[in-house]
Structure formats: structure tokens, C-alpha cells
Amino acid sequence: MTLRGKQTVRDLRRGSRSTLLRRLYFDGPLSRQELGRITGLSAGSVSNVTGELLADGLVEECGSVESDGGRPRILLQVTPGRAHLVGVDVGETQVRVALFDLALTELAASDHPLSDKGHDVDHVVELILTGLAEVLARTGTDPQTVLGVGVGVPGIVEQGAAAEHGLGIVVHSQTVDWDAVPLGRLLRAGTDLPLFVDNGAKTLGQAEMWFGAGQGALHAVVALFGSGVGACVIADGARFRGATSSAGEWGHTKVHVGGRLCRCGSRGCLEAYVGAEALVERWGAAPAGSSEKAGLAALLAAAESGEDAAVELLDEAAEYLGAAIADLVNLFNPERIVIGGWAGLMLGPRLLPAVRDAATAYALRFPRAQTSIELGRLGPDAVTVGAATLPLSQFLDSGGEFPDRSGPAAPAAS
Secondary structure (H helix, E strand, O other): OOOOOOOOHHHHHHHHHHHHHHHHHHHOOEEHHHHHHHHOOOHHHHHHHHHHHHHOOOEEEEEEEOOOOOOOEEEEEEOHHHOEEEEEEEOOOEEEEEEEEOOOOEEEEEEEEOOOOOOOHHHHHHHHHHHHHHHHHHHOOOHHHEEEEEEEEOOEEEEOOOHHHOOOEEEEEHHHOEEEEOHHHHHHOOOOOOEEEEEHHHHHHHHHHHHOOOOOOOOEEEEEEOOOEEEEEEEOOEEOOOOOOOOOOHHHOEOOOOOOEOOOOOEOEOHHHHOHHHHHHHHOOOOOOOOHHHHHHHHHHHHHOOOHHHHHHHHHHHHHHHHHHHHHHHHHOOOEEEEEOHHHHHHHHHHHHHHHHHHHHHOOHHHHHOOEEEEOOOOOOHHHHHHHHHHHHHHHHOOOOOOOOOOOOOOOOO
16 A cells, blocks of 8 residues: 555656756756756766656757866756747737747747737637747647647636646636636637646746746745736745735735726726826826827836926826835835836836835835845746746646646537
């Protein structure tokens, strides 16, 4: 009889593969000797497991370094072209689909503006599937090499019992009128690729923690500023999700009781004062027919030229944002707060000094002194990169196993 909780030989092998693969992915290239020292695995285990990874094509030799008196040490790295990943950003104004190799080098991207149908669910699903087909066709990528499709969405993502096949993924988003949308089942009807869905702010958070401004921190908050506002809270190196995965809806915390009406239907939300949509609307002087990004750029240009209304609006936004960041400092005691998203990166260079000052004024002195506030480093498309890390994370955890495509099919449409 197998004792409950006892690891099998297969479990130990998989764990060793995952440990070495992760080290090579995040810290490589590394020699076998360095891998042994870093991981604590024996020389024999490192030799056997790296031999398997080389035979599977997951790892490749990439040069050598001199050793003290012996033969040069061969360096190993994860093979970038061995597999592919897809990241999708369901944004406020467009759906972006990008294909990456294992090194998260973007190979192709497809941008589809949302039409006058807005976030109509069928319309969004159609754009995702169209973009997926386009990036695969454009690069000639074999779908069998794709580890999965990660999707970042606005709102709360509920992972159901069949989430491993995508069928149980349900999205709740008041701001775009999605009420228990079975996004996994709808996408599964158009692709057999593995599906991973999460809140867009959480995918941004994972990207910045892995590759950007959050690297090295165990306690952090990564904030997304676009049309709306969200956040990813990192506690002890892991994304904090809460009881039903809704943790991080920071944009709907209150900064003014009975204040401005928010897209969520409530009043006084942070998003209603510092989100790009709210700022452009409140300014009211954007060129007719301009996009939200163009409107925000015009607001910024007006402030830079000294227009009083624009300067006053952005100064107020900086104070609201700094006060809200002070709440994060007092509640979560993070080492680092990272501001990302296209609007955050556009406004950040102007607003960041005032935001830091306001955070200092409103936060408790001791935790504020331990917290740095900085801009994200991955650019405006970081949600797409973060979405691609969802299947990548499972791949690394599994020790490099390719997904099983034999899961249940979606029920036929009636």
C-alpha cells in the first residue's frame, strides 16, 4: 500500500527536472557544476536529469567556461525554439494576440480593435480565435509545439472543476457587463490548444515579477493603469488571489464617498478619478473622435504646455493615486510598488514625483520608508507577455511535459 503523501520515483524525477529547468530558465546559461551548487542536487542527479533534458531537446549546450585546472565546463540553457506560447490581452479598446518562443521573444502579433460591438462576448471570442489563427499561420508554427494560450481579461476569473481543459473557466466583469461568462467553453469550441485565463492585472504582475521591475522582491504590488485600474498583490513571492480569486480589484476601492460614478456602477472608486477613460472624460477637451490613448496624450501635452485645467486635473490625479498607494503600503507592507499599464507608463514620468510625495504624506512613516515606488519596465504590452507566462509556468512546474490534448471536448452548440 502506498502511504498518503509519499512521493514516488516519478514524482522525485519530475521535481528534479522542474528544479533544474527553472534554474536554467531564470538564471541560465549555467554549467552542471553550478546547477549542483545552486540546487543542492547531487552531481549524479544533475548529470542524469540534464541528460534527459538534452535528449528531449528542452536544453541545449551554448558554449563553455574555463575551470580551475580541469576541462572547460559546458554551459546549458533552455532551448528557445523547442516550444511556443500564446499570450492574449483582452484590453479596453482592442484584443492583442502574440506568439512567443520559450525565451518569450515575440515572433508575431495580431492586434484587433474592438468594433462598435465593444466587449460583446461572441465578438471578443471571435477576435481571439482569429488572432490565434493569424499568428500561427504567419509564422508557420505547428500547433503541436504550442504549450497553451494564456488570456488576460478584465474582471474576476473563476476556475471551475474542468479548468485544466479550459471548460470550467468563468469570467465575472461588471465594467464590461460580463456576468458569469463561460469563456473557457466558448474558446474551447474554436481551438484544442490548452487554455489558461486570468485577470489582466495579475498577468501583468507575473510578467513584471519574473522579468521586470518586480524582480527580486518577495512582497510587492504591481498596478495596472489603462482605461481602468487593477493590481496584483504579491505575498511571499506568490500572487495573492483571495477566497474567490478577486483580490486585487484596487481600482474599485473608495477614494470619495458618494463621489463620481464608476463604470462598475458604484460611486467614488479610484478608477473613476485616475483611470484613463475617466481622466479624458473629466478633461473634456480631447479632439473630437480621438481614441482614448490619443485623448490621454493630448491631456498630457496640454499639461506640459501649462494649460491650467490640464495641470490641475493631473495634479489631482497624482494626489488620489498617491493616497491610494499609501493604503497599499499600510495594508500590505510591500517592498516595492510597480506602476504599469499603457496609461501608467504614459503618465508616469510626469506624475511619479508627485505620487511619491502624496504616498509619503498619507502613509505611515515606517512602512513607507521601506517601500519603493517605480514604473514598470516591460512596456505597454506587458499584459500579453504575462498571459504567455501562464502556460509557461505550468510547463516549468511539470519539468517540461508537453500538454495532454486528450481532454473533453466542448459540448456542441445547440
